[in-house]
Amino acid sequence: MAAGFPDFRLGSVLATSFTATLTERCGEALERIPTPQRLVDWLAVSGLAVDSCTTAQLELARELRESIHAAATAAAIHDAPPASAVRIINDRSIQGRAAAVLTPEGTREWRLSSASCVEDALGVIAADAISVISGERDGKLALCASPTCQAAFFDTSQSRTRKWCDMGTCGNRQKKARFNANQRENPS
Numbered sequence: 001m002a003a004g005f006p007d008f009r010l011g012s013v014l015a016t017s018f019t020a021t022l023t024e025r026c027g028e029a030l031e032r033i034p035t036p037q038r039l040v041d042w043l044a045v046s047g048l049a050v051d052s053c054t055t056a057q058l059e060l061a062r063e064l065r066e067s068i069h070a071a072a073t074a075a076a077i078h079d080a081p082p083a084s085a086v087r088i089i090n091d092r093s094i095q096g097r098a099a100a101v102l103t104p105e106g107t108r109e110w111r112l113s114s115a116s117c118v119e120d121a122l123g124v125i126a127a128d129a130i131s132v133i134s135g136e137r138d139g140k141l142a143l144c145a146s147p148t149c150q151a152a153f154f155d156t157s158q159s160r161t162r163k164w165c166d167m168g169t170c171g172n173r174q175k176k177a178r179f180n181a182n183q184r185e186n187p188s
């Protein structure tokens with residue numbers, strides 16, 4: 001992994017792991033794929049390895065990411081997704097030519113049409129976003145309760161009452177903030 005860049009925040013859902021490459025959207029936003037190479041790194045850890053990425057492909061990826069973010073946020077608050085976001089998600093999905101293959105171990109892998117085809121990887125992410133936003137998958141889109149985050153995340157908990165996009169970061173921070181506020185109010 002390249003040093004000096006912020007870590008990735010990987011969840012179990014591809015589409016929302018992808019939107020989480022930009023965090024603290026409502027605070028001091030942190031870009032976790034600032035360079036084409038960082039997108040290559042992210043794709044590799046997400047099971048979509050590519051050899052290379054151009055600046056134009058990174059732009060395409062970020063455009064898709066923001067479209068998924070917009071559509072998922074709308075879905076979380078039961079709004080219709082913005083038409084421009086729908087168009088971009090669909091374009092990426094249609095133009096991707098990745099194939100799902102079954103490994104000898106019985107797991108799924110994505111086979112891209114060529115090793116440099118970032119568009120194929122984006123197609124897989126777009127299709128994943130469609131399955132989540134459309135309600136095809138078991139779970140519920142919700143918005144993170146952290147005021148500086150408010151990221152759309154996919155809640156697959158039994159009770160569907162998850163409050164934070166990520167327990168280790170947003171959840172923890174909120175708990176600490178509450179603890180500190182209590183300490184101030186009730187100094188012992």
Ligand SMILES: [Zn+2]
Pocket residue numbers: 144145146149150151164165166170
């Ligand atoms: Zn969050």
